[in-house]
Amino acid sequence: MIKIENLQNHIDYLERFGATSFPFLNPEELEQIRHEIASYKLTEAVKKKGLGKVYQNFLEAKIYFDQSPLIENTARRLEEYLIHLFKQHPVDHAFIPDLCFNEARIQQYLPVGEFGIGPHKDGSRYRNVIAGLLVEGESCFYTCDDNKAANPELIPAEPGWCTILGAPGLFGLKSRRYHFVGVVKKTRTVIGFRQDVFSVLE
Numbered sequence: 001m002i003k004i005e006n007l008q009n010h011i012d013y014l015e016r017f018g019a020t021s022f023p024f025l026n027p028e029e030l031e032q033i034r035h036e037i038a039s040y041k042l043t044e045a046v047k048k049k050g051l052g053k054v055y056q057n058f059l060e061a062k063i064y065f066d067q068s069p070l071i072e073n074t075a076r077r078l079e080e081y082l083i084h085l086f087k088q089h090p091v092d093h094a095f096i097p098d099l100c101f102n103e104a105r106i107q108q109y110l111p112v113g114e115f116g117i118g119p120h121k122d123g124s125r126y127r128n129v130i131a132g133l134l135v136e137g138e139s140c141f142y143t144c145d146d147n148k149a150a151n152p153e154l155i156p157a158e159p160g161w162c163t164i165l166g167a168p169g170l171f172g173l174k175s176r177r178y179h180f181v182g183v184v185k186k187t188r189t190v191i192g193f194r195q196d197v198f199s200v201l202e
């Protein structure tokens, strides 16, 4: 496991593994987020999803930004952080189109002794980065080379950390990396932030 401390480490990690991670929230901010999302009613996600019938096992809830200023503010701060981080990169525009998270979703994985979600690629409608803010539990997020989970690489994270998976648009990237959530040993709650090019901000 590599400790990621500076831009070059993030670039290297993104190039090698398709994802990187970093501490993002302090304990007080994390507690506010925990308190905020505790009131959401989670529902079970469909067990098999997409053409490849990818197995998944988690609870989820959509977050509407206009109903949660704290979560919207967190999304905007994350955009600022990433824009600031990657503005040192030699590529003129690290994000195409401009980075703007327009979707947020709580995903909660329970310790049921199975993969949280099998190896898959996210939809091509998601651009730049797919971000996961770890609210509780352990990372369990891996990138890999194919739908059989070849060469898995755990992307390290602790509660308060954010993991970003590169998506089309980041540094001109066109391909999408396989990834999965492995066996979860204790309840793992994440807020996922995405930029869906076919969705408008709510």
Ligand SMILES: [Fe+2]
Pocket (backbone or CB within 6 Å): 120, 121, 122, 179
């Ligand atoms: Fe995914």
